[in-house]
Amino acid sequence: MAQFFKAKPKTSVMNQQKIQVTANTLDHLGAGVAQFNGKVLFVPGLLPGETADVKLTEDKKQYARAQLLKLQQVSADRCDPVCAYYGSCGGCDLQHLQIAEQRQYKQQVLRELFSKFSSINELPPIEVLSDAPLAYRRKARLATWYDKANKRFFLGFRAKESTKVVAITECPVLLPALSALIKPLAAALAQLQSVANLGHVELIAADSGVLVVLRITKVLSDKDRQRLLTLAENLDCQLVLQSAEDEYEYLRGAQPFYQFTQQNSSLTLHFNPGNFIQVNGGVNRLMLAKALEWLAPKADEHILDLFCGMGNFSLPLATSGARVTGVEGVQQLVQQARSNAAAAGMDNCEFFCADLNGELSGQPWLQQVDKLLLDPSRAGAWELLSQLPLLAPRSLVYVSCNPANLARDSAKLVAQGYQLSKLALLDMFPQTHHIEAIALFTHK
Template sequence: MKRTRSRKKKLPEEAVRIHIESLTHDGRGVGHIDGKAIFIDEALPGEEVDFIYTDSRKDYAEGRVVALHNRAPERVDAACPHYGVCGGCSFQHVEASAQISIKQGLLEEQFKRIGKVDSPELWQPLTGPHWGYRRKARMGVKYVQKKDRVLVGFREKRHPYLAEIDSCIVMHESVGTRLTALGEMIVQLSIREKIPQIEVAIGDEACVLAFRVLEPPTTADQAIMRAFGHAHGLSICLQSKGPDTIVPLDGEPEVIPTYSLPDHGITFKFRPAMFTQVNYDINRQMINRVLETLQLNANDTVLDLFCGLGNFTLPMAKYAGRVIGIEGDQPLVNHAKANAQFNGIDNVEFYAADLSKDISGEPWAQHKFNKIMLDPSRAGAAEVLPLFKRWQPEQIVYVSCNPSTLARDAGILVNELGYTLVKAGVMDMFPQTGHVESIALFCK
């Protein structure tokens, strides 16, 4: 029997008017038509807008604004000419202080709805620069043959294609102002069609760009890349396969970027593809908040879960008696150990362990810890929380990049393990985007 391919229902082409009632966690306006939720980019609560459909499913639809009939008080004109096309930002139409208020409100709502936890006392939000703050990124690269042009930047909003942009004002200026120049350099290379992405790693002083290359560049290619790097003060590297294959151009010195915590006399070395916080100003404030909250002294034994290259572990070790850092990625653990040695910190230990699996038999897990620090990925930390019964920490500080999983885990800590959610707040790690970075304190 011949199967007929189901055709997607054609979307209405005419604009539709809608009243925006609320916001989603990623900053889209929400309205309803005949009981069906419509998620609309760049629409704000209280606004009447005309929109056109961009997608329609059984139980929801998506759209974009084509006309505004009234402006919400928090609406501003976007500063970037590429806003709305480039998918890198989603909040530029919202005034800066309103962005953080929206994120704080979202955090409180998630605690109540997902975690079934009462709203705690709120910390003053941590805020910093709204532009030029981003120091880590993975940028796409695409040679467009019809235009004989190379695009460098980020994908279009809700599309797989690279956006045609010439600058990025949330990126640190050492790279954000040079996207056109990068494209003009790459188009001269014989391998211009064999470079899918660039890993950006900007330290306090050095800027490293690791070009993913699907074919080795020729000697002439390397000469072009080298000249560009020297002219713009950038260290250009090549990445042939995984992150461990990143090497400098032939004859160029290896540049290891660093970031520092001046308040605590610590400097971190990192490699381009390693995870580090994108916003140095907020990272320093965040670490200070953790230390002020935990009030560490020589009697404290601290466990730092999901510790990465020791971003919290090393500053905590400056004040605690003993700190143990656990991270799932062995190269990051090796780097954390090297950073401890580089900074002369010897009361810290690092171990590799997959915290989404049963780690109850690990030797380090047999100890008691009176304070615990968590900084998990978006998936949260639910799998490791049952072990808190054994460890019996008095205080837990949880840094989160996903308010939904933080709220879920807060529900476990409060409703199952007997902790109190004492305080929480948001941190403006990613201004102009819908990303919500938050911190919470739990006590016995």
């Protein structure tokens, strides 16, 4: 049988091709966008207005990618990265851009997403909800790797688009209490008999203390357990073991919690290590306050909170005296929300478990409400919004960790008689290209 093929250029030859380009904008992933041979060229690390020598790494029919080699003309918006691992660690990708310009860039990306995916011609002014640009993360997952050949243990973050673990001793975007744990933790874990059986390490800063969640793939020996217990006592942190079956054992400490203060009253929300919490505590507080401001809950209203989790929005909404119904697809989170409401003495909250992306007919909560809050996963709420006529809220707040799908879903909202009244950028992850948003829709 005859075989026909088209020879591909050798990677080594292509990678040797060096060119000089000038970026004119940033793409939605934060890479500089230039032109090369009539096609779009993406260069991570290059800012608009900058000229640089680059090396081609990928050359497709419609686009190409390149690696930044040397800057020839530098933008006034460029700044020195604060992290020694920037460029090798895959966590941050915008530390070279000043924080004010980062937020302007994210506002522009949000506008472009609505222009591309929604049917809304004119957006309201985009407010920016932001907090500290560094030392903001209260939760982070670190990867581990044990090099058996050289008997070396690595604790850190993965390199961009790679399984390689970049070992670190600190991280400037973590809260200082978490960053300070990395170096002593890596040294102690390297001494364990079961070092080759360690999975990821999760660091969590709660109002109740600092947690270290250690995933283990095999049962630890008594000697290793004692070493870890001594480490936790020396570091004054809580230590939780997570098994391969995702069962949690508190080796030291108790269930963590964080507090939300509203109008001089404090609300305590307990959570388990496996539960989802917003990693940016400062922006989470601003987001909660904005949602309450926009929805303006009243004591005689019924408010539905879909994708409610453990009650991050539900309980603050219920402090107004409104009747709040929360719905979540994970039974464990529903139980946690119920527990949090009971601990707060709130009898005006009820919670249900339902797959909000599945069949919903016959659900007891699927009835008319006054107001609605949506906080879906990255997939958005496209299917769910088909049920909106049954709910008929006068207004709804949509919180999105994927604004492209928020923009897409807004088209269905507009078709059902809603208009976009307010829009805010949530800068949950400074120093990265990632953006989140919160929007208020009101019925005409």
